[in-house]
Amino acid sequence: MLDVRRLRLLHALSVHGTVTAAAEALHVTSPAVSQQLAALEREAGVTLVEREGRRLTLTRAGQVLVAHTQLVLDQLAAAEADLAGLRARVAGSVRVGAFVTAAARLVPPAVRSLRASYGEAVDVVVHEMEPEESLPALRRGEIDLALVHAYDLMPRDVPPSCEVHELLTEQVYVAMPTDDPLAAREQVELAELADRKWIMPRTDASCHEMAQRACGSAGFVPSPQAYCDDFGVMAGLVDAGLGVALVPALAARRVPEGVLLKPMARPVRRVVSAVLRTRTEAHPAVRVVLERLAAASGGDQ
Template identity: 75%
Template sequence: MLDVRRLRLLHALSVHGTVTAAAEALHVTSPAVSQQLAALEREAGVALVERDGRRLALTRAGQVLAAHTQLVLDQLAAAEADLAGLRTRVSGAVRLGAFVSAASSLLPRAIRSLRAAHGDDVELLVHEMEPEASLPALRRGEIDIAIVHAYNIMPRDVPVSCESHELLTEQVCVALPMNDPLVQQDFVDLAVLADRPWIMPRTDASCHELAQRACGAAGFVPRAQAYCDDFGVMCGLVEAGLGLALVPSLARRPGVALRPMKQPIYRTVSAVVRHRADGKPAVQVVLDQLRQV
């Protein structure tokens, strides 16, 4: 009989890549992980890990068992969710990762609505995270909900063990100072902005790749006047006349005009959870509030 607790350690090693990281994720010591993996190998009757330089790596048998373990853990989560659903009172902590503009605009309204409906029974723990970080964290079980974005010209893959719930779709717009002549137009052709300076997202963000692709399709490479992470800061720099920017309508700020592009780009905002995790009452009520707002 394979021990589920030991299987969880094997799964953690497959997800995190090292014994140290797996131990930290499960709040145990590294020697304990190694000892339990050795015991699991005796139970399985086959080598599950092997030395790869200074680290332990999964053998082919270990990879197969780790894949089955994912299914086992999903079923255990579903069982816990079904039992929790039988309780009359919804309570518990929900860990949520959200990118900046969602954290600043969607979450405050959702939190107010959540507290009005459930008081302090449902505790929301929020981490500001871009999708590139929140989706792996969700897969590792470090958060319960990841609020992520994807663009129609840049789709985003969701881990196979997770499911996505679409919250809203918004246009990506050109942010202009209020005194810019282009404010009078209903749509902006990016091609006419080739010689203008731009406020760009940092180079390792998906929003940076979006701006590069959009401007590239219009026939030019944007000349960056500034780099920053926050759409609110970008809009502030646009208002000051430092340059133009591409921002989603959710990031609208006073003092800046947002105009859609002639070749429209859309951003979809979704809440991603692990399979059956939305069956947990506390996660379900948070999802419900996000959908409402």
């Protein structure tokens, strides 16, 4: 019989890459991890890890067992949620991974609503994460709910054994100074902005790829004047006359007076969703957090 606790250690090693990192993630010592992995190998009857230099790596048998372990951990999470759903009281801690704009615009009103209804019984722990970080963290069981976005120009894959709850669909606007020659237009053709300087998201963000694709479909490559993570900072730089930018509606709720938001003639839209591991919505605390996030989103923007 394979020990589930030891399977968790093997899974943690596959995720974090080193015995030390796996031990830190599970709050145990490195020698304990090594000892338990050796015991798991005896239970399995095959070699699960091998040493490469100073690191332990998974053998083919170890990789196969980790894949099965992921299914086991998903089922355990679902079982815990089902059992929690049988309790009358709504209570528990819910870990939410949210990208910056969602953490600023959706999470606070959801938390205020939860506090008004349940006081301290429902504890929301927030981790600021881009979807590229939050979806793997959800799969690993490090968070319970991931707030993610996906542009219609570039759909996002969701990990297996997860389910998607769409919260809102928002339009992406061109942010430009009020004195821009195109400011009087009701809609803007991106091709007309080919000679402008651009405020761009950082290059490793999906928002950067969205901007590149939108401009590329209009026939030009944007000339960046600045790179930054925060859409609020981008709007401030637009207000300063540094360039133009593409800003989703959720991030554009508060822009400086010197900035205009113009729809594009060829619209780009972004869908914001909550992603959960399958059946964890049965957990009462997770369910009410999802409900309050949906209420805070307000649908289309």
